[in-house]
Amino acid sequence: MRVAVVGVTGMVGQVMLKVLAEQNFPITTLIPVASERSVGKEIAFGGSTYQVVGLETAVEMAPDVAIFSAGGETSLAWAPKFAEVGTVVIDNSSAWRMDPTKKLVIPEINGDSITAEDKIIANPNCSTIQMLMALAPLHKAYGIKRVVVSTYQSISGTGVAAVNQMMNERAGESGEMAYPYPIDQNCLPHCDSFLDNGYTKEEMKLTNETKKILDNNINVTATAVRVPVQGGHSEAINVEFERDFDLADVRKMLHETEGVTLQDSPETNTYPMPLYAAGKDDVFVGRIRRDESQANTLNMWCVADNLRKGAATNAVQIAKKLIANNILTVEMA
Numbered sequence: 001m002r003v004a005v006v007g008v009t010g011m012v013g014q015v016m017l018k019v020l021a022e023q024n025f026p027i028t029t030l031i032p033v034a035s036e037r038s039v040g041k042e043i044a045f046g047g048s049t050y051q052v053v054g055l056e057t058a059v060e061m062a063p064d065v066a067i068f069s070a071g072g073e074t075s076l077a078w079a080p081k082f083a084e085v086g087t088v089v090i091d092n093s094s095a096w097r098m099d100p101t102k103k104l105v106i107p108e109i110n111g112d113s114i115t116a117e118d119k120i121i122a123n124p125n126c127s128t129i130q131m132l133m134a135l136a137p138l139h140k141a142y143g144i145k146r147v148v149v150s151t152y153q154s155i156s157g158t159g160v161a162a163v164n165q166m167m168n169e170r171a172g173e174s175g176e177m178a179y180p181y182p183i184d185q186n187c188l189p190h191c192d193s194f195l196d197n198g199y200t201k202e203e204m205k206l207t208n209e210t211k212k213i214l215d216n217n218i219n220v221t222a223t224a225v226r227v228p229v230q231g232g233h234s235e236a237i238n239v240e241f242e243r244d245f246d247l248a249d250v251r252k253m254l255h256e257t258e259g260v261t262l263q264d265s266p267e268t269n270t271y272p273m274p275l276y277a278a279g280k281d282d283v284f285v286g287r288i289r290r291d292e293s294q295a296n297t298l299n300m301w302c303v304a305d306n307l308r309k310g311a312a313t314n315a316v317q318i319a320k321k322l323i324a325n326n327i328l329t330v331e332m333a
């Protein structure tokens with residue numbers, strides 16, 4: 001299969017290459033795509049070396065799949081051009097997520113909704129993916145009415161400049177400022193830009209994407225906070241159900257959910273932490289307990305690697321779903 005990775009030199013692009021290799025995705029030709037300043041750079045993959053090409057050239061090469069992580073503007077301008085030559089685009093930006101004609105997919109939840117007509121498929125936001133991986137099985141069992149979520153998002157979600165700022169601050173050095181305030185030793189209730197309703201775009205992604213993927217009747221209110229953690233997003237989730245639940249059943253359901261690992265044993269200080277979730281593909285759930293202040297309501301703590309299941313791994317899993325559902329065919333070697 002001819003696979004383009006658009007934004008290949010970025011943090012998510014690099015993780016995409018890693019995950020494609022780890023999962024033995026059936027690539028016969030890799031087409032690494034980046035901005036003009038990177039054209040000609042060599043990328044090692046699967047025992048071969050490939051040269052980075054620009055977008056125009058990549059479209060002419062008509063890959064079977066193009067996995068994008070190159071920002072919304074590039075996706076809006078170029079995803080349709082790839083689709084026109086028959087490429088299936090899986091886009092990690094927010095550009096297409098709320099487009100009513102585009103599918104927004106977490107393979108374990110709604111991967112089977114994809115059809116051969118879907119030429120541009122949107123990857124949800126990282127914080128949405130991990131939250132819904134934990135909530136989807138519980139919604140089926142008890143019917144979710146409302147979610148109150150606070151996120152503790154790693155600095156890698158902002159980008160390499162923010163990671164550099166934090167590391168410089170930690171080393172007592174000055175350098176490029178990605179944020180107007182210090183990141184290290186600080187918490188910033190400011191992920192993405194502010195909207196007229198007082199929320200940030202990041203917070204409204206949790207609301208809007210939950211409604212699109214899981215159920216339009218679910219009410220979500222979010223507070224997204226940037227914390228001085230290099231990798232891995234954490235979330236404190238309070239969820240109110242239509243019906244009562246049994247804690248043992250909740251734990252059993254989550255334990256049995258593919259892609260979710262239960263880490264919930266307070267007596268042994270066992271709970272999810274971003275430092276230990278980094279580099280892994282599962283969503284880790286713990287601190288499960290009844291909200292004693294309100295009927296039919298549960299608290300939980302959820303952690304995942306925002307560059308893996310929150311972005312690259314979910315995108316690669318969508319591509320694998322296309323093969324499993326015979327939407328993409330693998331040419332025999």
Ligand code: 2RA
Binds near residue numbers: 153156
């Ligand atoms: C963040 N969700 O963590 C975004 C990543 N693009 O800022």
